[in-house]
Amino acid sequence: MLFLCRDNAALSILAEALLRELDGLHFDAFSAGLEPADKVQAAAMGELRHGFSSLELLNPKSWLEFTSEWAPQMDFVVTLCDESARVDVRAFHGAPELRRWTLTPSAYAAGSAVENAFWQILKRVEDFIAAERRPWPSLKLPAVASCASDACDLLLSGQ
Template sequence: MTGCRVTRKQRVLFLCRDNATLSILAEALLRELDGLHFDAFSAGLEPADKVHAAAMGELRHGFSSLDLLNPKSWLEFTSEWAPQMDFVVTLCEESACIDVRAFHGEPQLRHWTLTASAYGAAGAIENAFWQILKRVEDFIAAERRPWPPLTLSATAGCEPDACDLLLSGQ
């Protein structure tokens, strides 16, 4: 059986100041929860040298692709070879000032405000994790595009009766 589902994943860039905690958490959560429909990226205005250890601690259990997480500059996503983003999500006040015209195409800009307790207090990164998780789940529910229906190729050499059996699961 030969089918054709051609849909490009929606690309989402998460931005924060240092790309060491908040945007890293958002990238990892979106990739893990719905990597079939979304390509997740993260970057920072002033990227840190490495991902914050506590952020990696929140992600350590049950997350694949941790090796893909590393701080990057947002400028990497404005270059001539950068992928076109569908959404740019800012996670701090500094990154909220970014001009989305710097990116290819016309990405939709979103700003996620986290409660003040997500900064500076004991357990702040754990608190941020849960806030971002809720935002990512809401984002997926609101922005996921359905897959186009599967269409069978007429040139696949499949007779209609046999195809009907394949589709009905018999």
């Protein structure tokens, strides 16, 4: 899954980190921006500093990195701003489903903007996991042959 926003410095970084942390076994999480910033916003890293692994993987990247021939195939592309909603998903390998996650205006309010965005994105990621997670294939063990009680007694006694 690829999360897109304009600068890949806060919203898409939060989404990538949350999905990776909450269900990285079932989903690959990436983020990118149309015009990537030089670094992740300090406020975004502040929201993630406690309890998140792999913070070193979080850095702004261009969405074009995910359109090259070596790029991973995306099943979903999620846009987090108006600018990124205009990206043509046909540029990505496969046929990813485009989703638009609109954040309420409080996510952009002064002061606790990143914290508000964090909680909104957390809810969206949790809903996504609940809706899209597929169970692991069940493990089929070979049938165990039954034995006559005398033979089982011998096996258990070690004779």
